[in-house]
Amino acid sequence: MTAQAHRKPLRILLVDDHPMMRAGLASVLLMDPDFASVMQASDGDSALQIWRENQPDVTLLDISMGGMDGIDTLRQLIRDFPSARVLMLTTSEASEDIRHAMEAGACGYVTKNINAGDLVEAIRAIHAGGKVFSEDVKRKLAENVASGHLTAREIEVLELVRQGFTNDEIGRLLDVSERTARAHISSIKEKLHASDRAAAVARGFECGILKA
Amino acid sequence: MTAQAHRKPLRILLVDDHPMMRAGLASVLLMDPDFASVMQASDGDSALQIWRENQPDVTLLDISMGGMDGIDTLRQLIRDFPSARVLMLTTSEASEDIRHAMEAGACGYVTKNINAGDLVEAIRAIHAGGKVFSEDVKRKLAENVASGHLTAREIEVLELVRQGFTNDEIGRLLDVSERTARAHISSIKEKLHASDRAAAVARGFECGILKA
DNA sequence: ACGTCGATTGCCGTTTACGACAATAGACGG
DNA sequence: CCGTCTATTGTCGTAAACGGCAATCGACGT
Numbered sequence: 070m071t072a073q074a075h076r077k078p079l080r081i082l083l084v085d086d087h088p089m090m091r092a093g094l095a096s097v098l099l100m101d102p103d104f105a106s107v108m109q110a111s112d113g114d115s116a117l118q119i120w121r122e123n124q125p126d127v128t129l130l131d132i133s134m135g136g137m138d139g140i141d142t143l144r145q146l147i148r149d150f151p152s153a154r155v156l157m158l159t160t161s162e163a164s165e166d167i168r169h170a171m172e173a174g175a176c177g178y179v180t181k182n183i184n185a186g187d188l189v190e191a192i193r194a195i196h197a198g199g200k201v202f203s204e205d206v207k208r209k210l211a212e213n214v215a216s217g218h219l220t221a222r223e224i225e226v227l228e229l230v231r232q233g234f235t236n237d238e239i240g241r242l243l244d245v246s247e248r249t250a251r252a253h254i255s256s257i258k259e260k261l262h263a264s265d266r267a268a269a270v271a272r273g274f275e276c277g278i279l280k281a
Numbered sequence: 282m283t284a285q286a287h288r289k290p291l292r293i294l295l296v297d298d299h300p301m302m303r304a305g306l307a308s309v310l311l312m313d314p315d316f317a318s319v320m321q322a323s324d325g326d327s328a329l330q331i332w333r334e335n336q337p338d339v340t341l342l343d344i345s346m347g348g349m350d351g352i353d354t355l356r357q358l359i360r361d362f363p364s365a366r367v368l369m370l371t372t373s374e375a376s377e378d379i380r381h382a383m384e385a386g387a388c389g390y391v392t393k394n395i396n397a398g399d400l401v402e403a404i405r406a407i408h409a410g411g412k413v414f415s416e417d418v419k420r421k422l423a424e425n426v427a428s429g430h431l432t433a434r435e436i437e438v439l440e441l442v443r444q445g446f447t448n449d450e451i452g453r454l455l456d457v458s459e460r461t462a463r464a465h466i467s468s469i470k471e472k473l474h475a476s477d478r479a480a481a482v483a484r485g486f487e488c489g490i491l492k493a
Numbered sequence: 494a495c496g497t498c499g500a501t502t503g504c505c506g507t508t509t510a511c512g513a514c515a516a517t518a519g520a521c522g523g
Numbered sequence: 524c525c526g527t528c529t530a531t532t533g534t535c536g537t538a539a540a541c542g543g544c545a546a547t548c549g550a551c552g553t
Binding site: 494495496497498499500501502503504505506507508509510511512513514515516517518519520521522523 | 524525526527528529530531532533534535536537538539540541542543544545546547548549550551552553
């Protein structure tokens, strides 16, 4: 679809902890008459505050931020304002991030290598009630339909495996038997298609379950 | 230090695969009369070409890029033009990236959460012959003075460990004995302060030796 | 020529990891 | 009430990982 009808200019909120990125987005958006006020926030807390006060039409939300991350910010925003329309705009292509964002109620997910034209188009689509995904994200979504995600307990175990604890130690730390720790690890390995705990940790990083 | 003397405006080259980031940097720099032409490249190859044709005063170089990454681009640039002045401008705080950049001849390393004023100041300092590091990067540098880095062979082994191969398999893949593979892994674990192979993989990701 | 370092390999013994087979119990949704 | 899912634990046995001790060999720099 090409340019579509637009009556009144949109009010946009940018949430990103990189000042230069905000400047770039703002300068691009303000060149288009479709966009009026472009508000900015550098962290989750101020983003929520600005949202409450201004109720922007569309919010562009980054994931990696100092303090509360973009996913948590999104969760809180949607909890308070279920009608908020949010487009995730981030560098992360981790399947976990994508999945969490969609489950939390994002209206779209595009990576930061998007160009100005596509972004403007995406924002319009989001505002019009549509959902938007960049090509690479669509691919990730398709790949990971089958891959079930880890339970909270399993993530807890994986964090300990990552730190080099033995099954016995993990059992004691979680106050369960060594055998139980092993059961969780087996399940993790199966879900992540990893042949041993080292590979499981690697897959954890690749999926975004574990973060550096 | 405050504003310093500046006779002729500087010519800057931006290398970053995010169009919005380039737009932000360009808009900020062009607001300052100290900066004249702001050239842009979205990948390593075109960056090198533009550099050869225009010999910019200072180059801002991102690390994570499609195709040739920023470190490789830097290496080639410095090989051909040892006098090039390059400021790494990236999101990565991985110690490996920092170390590689400095060894390859970067004049500075700042993370992308830098604000406009500090960036302008940093660019001036770089052009004046100085070296610039953001605070968090300085801390990383201090931490990792002692931590020796892995040899090429060890990195090769770590990549295989990451994929879940056993010592035996790693030995066969590298055409050495299982005992040798183990020796490498022991060395890796010691250097990365990891208690087992799973923790070593995790540390590999944390340091930037392994990439998602 | 000497010392250092990385790569290589061997043996022996202990510790862990992991797979197969089985089973119990609480939670949650239909 | 029933099926599914998650967490839990057991036993037995095999395979793999790891630590310590020791040594050779070639490359590289002083």
